[in-house]
Amino acid sequence: MPTPRFATLIEMLEARARHAGGRSAFRFGGRDYTFAKVWESAERFAGCLMEHGLRPGDRAVLVLPNGAEFFTAFYGAQRAGVVAVPIFPGSGAERVLALADLCGARAIVVASGASASMRERLAGQTPAANLTVLEVADSDGCSSEAGFPGVEHGDLCYIQYTSGSTGDPKGVRITHAMALANVEQLIAGMAITADEVFVSWLPVHHDMGLVLKTMVPFFLGARLVLLPASLTHVRRWLEAIERHRATFTAAPDFAYRLCLRRIKNPADFDLSSLRVALNAAEPVRRRTVEDFHAAFGLEGVMVPGYGLAEATVGVSMWPPGTPIEVDDRGFVSVGRAFPEIDVAIVRDGERVSVGEVGEIVIRGPANTAGYYRNPRATGELFWRDEFLRTGDLGYLDADRDLFVVGREKNIIIHGGRNVAPREVEEIVDRVPFVRRSAAVGIDRGRLEGEQVYVFAEVRGKPAEDELRAMAVGIVRDVHGALGFRPGRVVLVRPRAIPLTDNGKLRHRALRERYLDASLRQQGRILFPDY
Amino acid sequence: MTTDDVEIDDIRSLVCVQLGLARVVDEDHLVSDLGAESADVVNLIAAVEDKYGIEIAEDEIPDIHTVRDLYERVRGRR
Structure with a gap:
């Protein structure tokens, strides 16, 4: 791996704020938020966490929907050396507490105005001692002049909870090094430039929405138009693509299928600015790709991809601009692995031959080292110590194109x-x-x-x-x-x-x-x- | 059972079961009043299809907004 441009996400954001502070980091709800503003709010929030006694390495659970407050809290946590634990913002109180308990959180961070109801919802529960509920606005009066701790390349950055086959949520540990490695892989593998215009409704608490759709544009200083994480009005996604002349969007297959159903007159939309509409996080259907291209008059734009939280997020993608490959059973190839990622197929503990189906295992710099406080699950995570077991079944063809054909577990x-x-x-x-x-x-x-x-x-x-x-x-x-x-x-x-x-x-x-x-x-x- | 015999009460009850609600009224909008997501609407349609042995095409789904719309569709009035 070449020397990283930034050692930490904090360095990345600070560099943006210093050299391009007036530039929009993202647009949300019709408003642009500049890098300077994001940095300033993050520093204030970091000060707030520190005033509440959080120390480097402590965990803060973020229960925040898409919007400016998420970034304030996420990067604020980084600035204070606190490990962010972003979770699904629609989680019930019991789940929030269960996750807070699992990671031994010191704080639960909720949207401004939401702490009363969260405290009320938590009242019937028994939260651990010294667990505070904060709202992002609590940082309004806080100082950003605090002496912030040093944060290192290999420090834990966030924990992503994911469901294992047994249902015990498992916290994937991601360091600054891993997040930045994957950001650079995504940029190289997808040929992303600073001129890209991102439109995304993907939830920012989750791997693809967080890393691909916010860290990558921040890293490059590319334009990002962020939407609420809802598909109730799928038109708004397409309208945003058209209005902002988006070049890059990403979603699971079902979201594209939803467009095909809901949009009666696709010809009303001009999506010709799109270079990439990544289709990932769900099995990719050939029909979706073909129908979407046909309906919106596009070609080579929808590309299947593959990834998982244990590898930060992105593992492989079909090259944009080229026709997709479908095998004789109808499985769509998710392309070749990104740079520095080695994919192998394993069965009964041994590699299998080309074309044979087995468990997909991967090796790369963005792989997690294991689950947080869960040595048992961590022990089962690797094959020959260095390959991450994905739990997905697939095969590699003679060109090393990956096909995902199923799951080993009941997920x-x-x-x-x-x-x-x-x-x-x-x-x-x-x-x-x-x-x-x-x-x-x-x-x-x-x-x-x-x-x-x-x-x-x-x-x-x-x-x-x-x-x-x-x-x-x-x-x-x-x-x-x-x-x-x-x-x-x-x-x-x-x-x-x-x-x-x-x-x-x-x-x-x-x-x-x-x-x-x-x-x-x-x-x-x-x-x-x- | 032919769909002529369907009472709106049957449809209300089906909506309640699918969406986890104690009661609904006929003019309730599935999405904005009852909080249904797109998957919920489609699962509701699937339940109606299974119950009455009818088929509702993909392109009809966007026209079904309220509990009453669904009832009218089942009765074949739409």
């Missing part, structure tokens, strides 16, 4: 987000009258892709209206805790969920029995009647 990919069955099951199992539950991913071929179907075994003989109330309660609880609703809740008789001999849920068998209607035919389904 459900819901809207670009990994959902572990157990995360859902733990919530559902606590609902009264539920004996046991299982969550599986079911893809009905609809545009939204895989959805989380919840199966719950019910005790006793509840009446129809009681069953309905139970289903409503399950949806409400899952939504409250995880921020999404199940695709369907199916209430079943005791022992309808198949188990292994040692009592583990057999998710795959359950999915099959539901899809081939055998569960229904055997009278195992109590609710609903469809």
Whole structure:
């Protein structure tokens, strides 16, 4: 790896603020925020964290949606040497606390005006001692003249919680060195320049939205138009691309499928400025790429990519401007690995030959060294000590183009987000009258892709209206805790969920029995009647 | 069951179950009033399709805004 241009993200932002302070770091909600402004707010927030007793290496959980306050808090934490732990801002109080507890956080940072409700939501819980709830605006009166600690290249920068197969959230440790290594790989691998115009609605708390869509433009001083992380109004994304003459956007496959459905007259949009519309974080469908190009009159713009939080984010991408490659089973290639990344395919502990399917393992400077405070999961993360095990199945063709064909574990990919069955099951199992539950991913071929179907075994003989109330309660609880609703809740008789001999849920068998209607035919389904 | 027999109450109940709500009214907008995400709307459509054995095409979905719209669509009035 060549000598990095910046040793830390702090150095990067400070350099931008010093040499191009008047320039827009990002635009959000119709307003431009300059690098000088971002730097100044970050320093003030750093001062605030320090005034509240946070020391270098302490963790601060950030519960912040897309917007200026996220950057204030994220870079403020860096300035104070505090490790940022950005999480899904729609998380319920219980989840926020659980993650805060897992990483031993000293602070939970929420949006201005949100601390009262967060404190209220936390009131019924039992937060660890010396855990403070801060809002970003608390830093308004703070000094930015504090003596800030030195931050090193190899220091921990942030922790990204991700769902493992068992559902225990695992905190991927990312250092400044890893984040910057991946930023440079993405820039080199995607031929990104300072002239690029980024438009992004991806959530900034999460790897692709955070690293590719905010750190990369900050690094280069490229223009960034940030949107709220919602696809309720998908038109606004396309309108922003057109209005700002965006050259680079990124989203999971389902978001592009949503455009194809919602936009009745694609000819109304001029997306010709786009150089790259990266399609990643979810299995890429050939139809999406072809239909999107056809609908918007584009060619070679939508490129499949592959990555994971354990490798900071980006691993590979299909080269823009060239037709995608689809194999005879319909799998779309996610291209070749970025510079300095070595991809191998492994089965039963050994490398397999070209074209053979196995687990994808990768080696590179942006790989995490392991999970935070989780030696057991860290111990299972590597193959031959230096290759990261992705848990994804795939193969390399003769040109070393990577194809991802499936997952080794039961992870459900819901809207670009990994959902572990157990995360859902733990919530559902606590609902009264539920004996046991299982969550599986079911893809009905609809545009939204895989959805989380919840199966719950019910005790006793509840009446129809009681069953309905139970289903409503399950949806409400899952939504409250995880921020999404199940695709369907199916209430079943005791022992309808198949188990292994040692009592583990057999998710795959359950999915099959539901899809081939055998569960229904055997009278195992109590609710609903469809 | 033919879709002529569908009562709006059945549709309300289906919406409640899909979205995790105790009650809804017919004029509730699925997205702005009830907070449905695009995936929720599609799962709701899938539930209606399964329940009544009908098919709702992709390009009809954007026209279904309220609980009543969904009912009208199931009754074949749209």
